Amino acid sequence: MNHLIVALIIFVCVFCSALLGLYLRTLLPEHHLDDDSIDVVKLATGLIATMAALVLGLLISSAKSSFDTVNASVTRDAVNVILLDRVLAQYGPQTQEIRGTLKQIVTVAVQQVASGDPAQQARLRRPEALERAEDFERKIEDLAPQNDKQRRLQARAIELTNEALAVRELGLLQAAGSTPTALLITLVLWLCIIFGAFGVFTPANATVTIALFLGALCTSIAIFLILEMNTPLDGMVTVSMSPMHEALAVIGH
Structure with missing residues (x-):
């Protein structure tokens, strides 16, 4: 499901919970709203709020780590591609x-990633894509070095190809990650309880309603960013492909 739609659904659930709490306040008997009752509910709400904050922080940290890993893999891939092209150029x-095959493989991969189309990006994880990379490595292994320099350059080219494949696979695995559904549902449930409690023990007025609206909006935006950073190759928040575009401008010359 689109992350924006998920965030909108979460916002509606949380804000409606707050409005439900404001409504229930008008129905509850007075003894349910005395100081002792409010203190107990505040303690319970504080406990839930603490757990929700911990889970939200965990999800943010995990999403940021995933995003940074993919971003670093793109930069590392770009460096490896440039180095590989220069090593091949020195070979002779x-x-x-x-080198022409290398540029073609990189160009297709960059176009698929930058397209933002999940169907195009899925091709990067298909066996055919890995087979093309392995065929490219075999072409380097089939070179017949004539001297020690060419043997060293061939070994270095194979090493760079293996590194590029390893980093690429790591990046794709991280990019294919997702936020645990059970954890997300639990977090939203806790937020609904918290905002519902806010509404029950707060007199209804415009200021309170606006504050609850903004609180629900902020939490839904935070969850939207978490979902976006967990899929860094598509969506509104994506890693920059500038390093790969710069590498394409350099290789093959």
Whole structure:
């Protein structure tokens, strides 16, 4: 489901819980709203709020870590591609075709990632994409070095190819991650209880309603950002592909 729709649903649930609390206040007998009752509910609400804050912080930390990992993998891939192209260029004119294949593979991959289309991005995780990368590595292994320098360059090219594949797979695995549904539902349930309690023990007026509205809006925005950062290759919050575009401008020359 679209992350914006999920955030909107969460906002509606949380804010409606607050409005329900304001309504229930008008129905409850007075002895349910005395100081002792309010103190007990405040303690229970404080406990739930603490747990909700911990879970929200955990989700934010996890999403930020996932986003940073994919962002770093893009930069590392760009560096490896440039280094690999230069090593192949130093090997000699025998690698001209391989360098052309490298640029073609990188161009297609960047286009698929930057498209924002999940169907296009899914192709990066298909066996065919890995087979193309393995075929490219075999072409480097099939080179016939004529001297020690070319043997060293061939070994370095194979090493860079393996590193690029490892980083790419790590980035794709992180990009395919998602927020645990059970944890998200639990968090939203806790938020609804908290905002409902706010409404029950607060006299209804415009200021209170606006405050509850803004609180529900902020929490839904926070969850929206968590969902977006957990899918860093598509959506409104994505990693920058500038390093790969710069690498494409350099390689093959």
